[in-house]
Amino acid sequence: MISADLLKEARLRAGLTQAELARRVKRSQSQIARWERGDVKPSLETLRELIRACGLELGFELANYDDSYLPLIHQQFRLSPAERVRHMQHVAAQMIDLRRRARASLA
């Protein structure tokens, strides 16, 4: 779904409909829809062409793999949306409190 989400994000950022993007890249609207649903994955070269047609550039870089957020994401998934928000309100409150204490200790 990474290619599907990137394509949809680029199209929406450009303010294009699927039909308008299809005309730009000389493909059918249904083909754009299949890519955006993830039914079919475009090649990297095709994805780059599609994103360029939206006036954007697909950047490439190699970075070290980092999955350190995964345990936190999975912890959040175990909660309901309302519980996630309540939990994070408390986390933010603790962060603000720590900052306040740090500033006070430096003053």
Added chain:
Amino acid sequence: MPELPYDAAAIIGAFRKHGVRFVIIGGVAAIAQGSPLPTEDIDVTPDPAPDNLEALAAALVELKAELRMPDASVPFPVDAKILAGNSVWTLSTSAGALDLVFQPAGTAGYEDLRRGAFEVDFGSGRTAAVASLLDVIRMKETANRLKDRAQLPALRQTLEEIRKREGRS
């Protein structure tokens, strides 16, 4: 126990009481979908239609909204006409920090975000439309501030995990 920086349920409750049409965006929208990144305020995109601005003004009066400044807050005359005059409002309310953003970066505003949004129950039947994580990422990619860029890896990873759970990876 430190004071909460914002009370999402209370703000949503006031908005719903006055019939405000809005979509929750930003950090709270991302958190509702599983993002592990905390935020210190709640961001909302209201429908800019005149009748909705009237409802929004009434809700903000009830929430005792003031302009949020670095070290204080400043009262201002809250009415629909004033609200229509600015695209971004950074507010302090009785339920905490609230930002109103009528046209978030990379979007066409309320109607655009409403299409991909879904309803979330924030407790006691206080439901609200929440922007899709894909739309939150679109906004942050377009805004392109350092703080937005720093959040993108975690948000993209959250989206990838959601897709896996949906069986669409």
